[in-house]
Amino acid sequence: MDSSLNSLLAPVLADHPPAPGALLPLLHALQERAGHVPPEAVQAIAEHLNLSRAEVHGVISYYHFFRKAPAGRTVLQICRAEACQARGAESLLAHAEQRLACASHSTRADGAVTVEPVYCLGLCASSPALMLNDSVHARMNAAKLDALLEKEGL
Ligand code: FES
The missing domain is CATH 3.40.30.10 (Glutaredoxin)
Structure with missing residues (x-):
């Protein structure tokens, strides 16, 4: 993960400790901060919340709200x-x-x-x-x- 993504993700992870139901608020916070949910962040989010990468990916894919790439202007x-x-x-x-x-x-x-x-x-x-x-x-x-x-x- 590059340092710019790490600097966006680290405070979001710190604000969302592992707990049942933490994934959605964490993803919302990351998208608000980064403008999207970078696919490179999935591994770190999964490890942080003790989930599988497939579980995190599944939630991102299920909700249309989450963008996998930056939005247009x-x-x-x-x-x-x-x-x-x-x-x-x-x-x-x-x-x-x-x-x-x-x-x-x-x-x-x-x-x-x-x-x-x-x-x-x-x-x-x-x-x-x-x-x-x-x-x-x-x-x-x-x-x-x-x-x-x-x-x-x-
Ligand atoms: S159906 Fe409610 S705003 Fe479109």
């Missing part, structure tokens, strides 16, 4: 849960993927943008909803999304 998260799906989330996501030339669950090669599906932003009554960086937007459509992306230079 702009992060677009489009809700695909039930209420949003019923009101056009799938076509909104397809529009975003086409406009940004970036598939869902991925970051564009130039690092400008990451597109991610999410499952409920708590705005179901005002669906479809999305989050652009840290701002939530409700009652979205393709034209409104285009206007938001233009402001981001995308």
Whole structure:
């Protein structure tokens, strides 16, 4: 593990001593600090919590929230849960993927943008909803999304 990853990981491990249920809070803290959960950290996390690497890897893979690579400079998260799906989330996501030339669950090669599906932003009554960086937007459509992306230079 390189020293920059070690300096990110060491305080997170120190804050999360081995205990039942420690893995998820630890992963959240690491992603908050590092922007993602680096695959190189899995071994150290597993040893720290007395888990197998497969157990740690399984949790990271199960929860879409955890990124295995750094995100783009702009992060677009489009809700695909039930209420949003019923009101056009799938076509909104397809529009975003086409406009940004970036598939869902991925970051564009130039690092400008990451597109991610999410499952409920708590705005179901005002669906479809999305989050652009840290701002939530409700009652979205393709034209409104285009206007938001233009402001981001995308
Ligand atoms: S279903 Fe999309 S915000 Fe709840």
